[in-house]
Amino acid sequence: MIAMSDIYEKIMDLAKRRGFIWPTSECYGSVAGFIDYGPLGSMMKRNIENAWRKFYIIQEGYYEIECPIIGQEDIFIASGHVKGFSDKMCQCPSCREFLRADHIAEAHGVTGASVLGTEDLARLICSLPCPACEEVLGPVEVFNFNLMFQTAIGPGSQRRGYLRPETAQGMFTDFQRLLRFYRDRLPFGAVQIGKSFRNEISPRQGMIRLREFTQAEAEIFVHPGEKDHPAFSRYEGYFVPLLSITRQEEDLPPVNCTMGEAVREGTIANQYVAYYLALTHQLLVSIGVNPDKLRFRQHLPDERAHYAEDCWDAEVFSDRFGWVETVGIADRTDYDLRAHERQSGERFSAFIPYDIPRKESRIRVTPDMGALGPRFRGEARAVAEALCASIPGPDGLTVTIGGKPVHITPDLYTVKEEISEVPGTDVVPHVIEPSYGIDRMIYAVLEHSYFEEMVDGEERRVLRLPPGIAPVQVAVLPLMNRDGLPEIAREIVDGAREEGVIAEYDDSGAIGRRYRRQDEVGTPFAITVDYETREDRTVTLRDRDSMRQVRVPVEGIGSLIRSLVEGRLSFAGL
RNA sequence: GCAUCGAUGGUCUAGUGGUAUGACUUAGGCCUUCCAAGCCUAUAGCCCGGGUUCAAUUCCCGGUCGAUGCACCA
Incomplete structure (x- = not known):
C-alpha cells in the first residue's frame, strides 16, 4: 500500500x-x-x-x-484573552534573542514568576544572565507577547x-x-x-x-x-x-x-x-x-x-x-457570561419563571421618619438605612452611626411580616x-480519503470523498471527440447544472486518462456518452469507488445525479 | 525564535562559475468505440535581496518558505 x-x-x-x-x-x-x-x-x-x-x-x-x-478591547479583556493569551517576553540587548522573561526568573529560583507584572519581572531579571549569550540582561523592557493580532480602529489609533x-x-x-x-x-x-x-x-x-x-x-x-x-x-x-x-x-x-x-x-x-x-x-x-x-x-x-x-x-x-x-x-x-457581565455591567441572565410563583415571607422594618428626623437630624438617613438592614429585638436595637453606638427604641419604627410572591428567578445560563x-477537518478528510491502488499494472490515485463533499459531483465525457458526441455531452452538462449539480465537461485525451483525472479529485460519478447514446439515448454512469458502470437513460439524469449526491439513492441500488 | 539541512518548468528530477537534462502533467493536432496506449508540436524553470566576479542557478551573507530537533502553544 x-x-x-x-x-x-x-x-x-x-x-x-x-x-x-x-x-x-x-x-x-x-x-x-x-x-x-x-x-x-x-x-x-x-x-x-x-x-x-x-x-x-x-x-x-x-x-x-x-x-x-x-473586536474592541473590552471583549477580550472580559474573555481573558488580553491577559491570559500572552507570554511575557524580553529581548536580550546583547544577542537580540527573544526570551520568555518569566522562564528566566523561574530558572533562577523565583516561583510564580508567570503571574508577576512586567515591571516586577524586569526588576527581577535585570541582574540575571541571558540564557542564550550569558551576558547580564541589565535594564531590559519586559513586554507581553499576545497571540492576538492587534489593530487600531479609526484614524489616530x-x-x-x-x-x-x-x-x-x-x-x-x-x-x-x-x-x-x-x-x-x-x-x-x-x-x-x-x-x-x-x-x-x-x-x-x-x-x-x-x-x-x-x-x-x-x-x-x-x-x-x-x-x-x-x-x-x-x-x-x-x-x-x-x-x-x-x-x-x-x-x-x-x-x-x-x-x-x-x-x-x-x-x-x-x-x-x-x-x-x-x-x-x-x-x-x-x-x-x-x-x-x-x-x-x-x-x-x-x-x-x-x-x-x-x-x-x-x-x-x-x-x-x-x-x-x-x-x-x-x-x-x-x-x-459572568465575565461579560462583570466587564460590561450589563445583565447576562435569563429570567426563568417558576411553575407556581413562590411565596416568600420577609420581616420588614419601616422607620418612622416623622420621629427619626427631628431626633437625629443629619444622621436620620443613616439610622433609617441601618434599621432597614437589621432585625430588631423586643427592646429595640443598637446601631453604629459615625462610629458611635446609638440605641433605637421600638417606638421609632414598625415591624411587619410581609408575604410576597416571587414569580421567578434570574439565571445565568451554562x-x-x-x-x-474546519481546516483540520478538511485535512483529515483529504488524508483519510486518499488511496492508491494498482489497476492493470498502473497506479490509480483516488480520493474517496463522500459525494456530498466532493468539489466536482459529476464529469461528463464524450467517448470520442466527434460524431455528435460532444454536443450530447454538453446538453447533459447543462441539464445537470440546472439541477444544481456541479458538473464538469472533459473531452481531452483517452477516456481512461479522463477517469483518472476525476478520480484524483474525488469526483464520485462520471457519465460517458458513446455511440449507443445516439441510438437509444442512454449513457454509461460510472461509480468512482467500484469503477463499475451502469447504463441509464439521458432523460432525467440530472436529477438522478442529484439524488446520488444527496444520498437519497445509492449507486449499488441502480 | 534558535540550531542543522534543503529549495532547478505545474510535479519529480539531471547538471553547471559562461542561462540548463529527462520524465510526467498541461495545451493544440493526428489517432483512438470505456479505465493514465501511441505519434507530432507547443507552453513553461534555476526561491528572493545583496555581495564577490568580466560573468552567479552554482561561491559568500541576509531573507522567505519547507523538513528535523529544541523552545513555545488550544
Whole structure:
C-alpha cells in the first residue's frame, strides 16, 4: 500500500497541483501559517461547512449569526484573552534573542514568576544572565507577547482592536439579543462559522496550525439545573470511542460506549456534552473521516480550564501528525457570561419563571421618619438605612452611626411580616460549546480519503470523498471527440447544472486518462456518452469507488445525479 | 525564535562559475468505440535581496518558505 510516512507530501502535492490548497501569495514568497483555498478547495470547504450547517442549523434548529472579525478591547479583556493569551517576553540587548522573561526568573529560583507584572519581572531579571549569550540582561523592557493580532480602529489609533482568536465571543456579547430572539426561554443555541486569528510563534505542520483559520462554533445556553438534553434519545444508544481520564491514566485504549451509559456511569458530565459528542462523531464520519481513526479524549484535570465542568476533544488520527485535536466540546458553565457581565455591567441572565410563583415571607422594618428626623437630624438617613438592614429585638436595637453606638427604641419604627410572591428567578445560563476547526477537518478528510491502488499494472490515485463533499459531483465525457458526441455531452452538462449539480465537461485525451483525472479529485460519478447514446439515448454512469458502470437513460439524469449526491439513492441500488 | 539541512518548468528530477537534462502533467493536432496506449508540436524553470566576479542557478551573507530537533502553544 502507501508508504505512510510521506502521505502528507502526497496529499499536499495533490492539493497544490489540482487546486485544493495553495501557499498564500506565492509570488511574494508566502507566509507561514496562511493558506489559500484554490477552486476545488473552496468548493470542498463550503460543502463541509454546509454539512456542518445541516446538523447544527437544520437538525438542531440553532440559527447562525455573523459577527465582526475585529473586536474592541473590552471583549477580550472580559474573555481573558488580553491577559491570559500572552507570554511575557524580553529581548536580550546583547544577542537580540527573544526570551520568555518569566522562564528566566523561574530558572533562577523565583516561583510564580508567570503571574508577576512586567515591571516586577524586569526588576527581577535585570541582574540575571541571558540564557542564550550569558551576558547580564541589565535594564531590559519586559513586554507581553499576545497571540492576538492587534489593530487600531479609526484614524489616530485611538481605539484598540483585536482580530478575534475565536468566534465564540460574538455569541456571548449578543447574548441578550439572542435571548430575546428566542423569546426568553432556555435552552437555545447560536452558531457561527468564520475566520479566527492567532499569531502563532511558530506555525509549522502545514494546515494543521494556521494563523488564520476557520472555526465553526456553537454556543448552547442551558439552564444550569437542567442539563438533560430534550432530544437525548436520538443519541442515547449511539456508540462513541471514548478515551476517558481514567483510561488515559491507566494507559488503556479508547472504549466504545453508548452515550446513555457514559452519562449514567458518570464518565461524561451530562447529557448535553454526551449529545454533542455523538453528533460530532456522526458529523465527522459523514464528511469522510475514517471512524477507525477517530476518538474522543477527555481533558485531564490539569489541561482543562478551571471553570469547565467537562471537556472532550474529538481527535483524528493523521499518519503524519498523530492524533490531532479537531473539535473541542466543553461545558464552560457560566464563566463566559459572568465575565461579560462583570466587564460590561450589563445583565447576562435569563429570567426563568417558576411553575407556581413562590411565596416568600420577609420581616420588614419601616422607620418612622416623622420621629427619626427631628431626633437625629443629619444622621436620620443613616439610622433609617441601618434599621432597614437589621432585625430588631423586643427592646429595640443598637446601631453604629459615625462610629458611635446609638440605641433605637421600638417606638421609632414598625415591624411587619410581609408575604410576597416571587414569580421567578434570574439565571445565568451554562454554556455548552462544541468548537470545530474546519481546516483540520478538511485535512483529515483529504488524508483519510486518499488511496492508491494498482489497476492493470498502473497506479490509480483516488480520493474517496463522500459525494456530498466532493468539489466536482459529476464529469461528463464524450467517448470520442466527434460524431455528435460532444454536443450530447454538453446538453447533459447543462441539464445537470440546472439541477444544481456541479458538473464538469472533459473531452481531452483517452477516456481512461479522463477517469483518472476525476478520480484524483474525488469526483464520485462520471457519465460517458458513446455511440449507443445516439441510438437509444442512454449513457454509461460510472461509480468512482467500484469503477463499475451502469447504463441509464439521458432523460432525467440530472436529477438522478442529484439524488446520488444527496444520498437519497445509492449507486449499488441502480 | 534558535540550531542543522534543503529549495532547478505545474510535479519529480539531471547538471553547471559562461542561462540548463529527462520524465510526467498541461495545451493544440493526428489517432483512438470505456479505465493514465501511441505519434507530432507547443507552453513553461534555476526561491528572493545583496555581495564577490568580466560573468552567479552554482561561491559568500541576509531573507522567505519547507523538513528535523529544541523552545513555545488550544
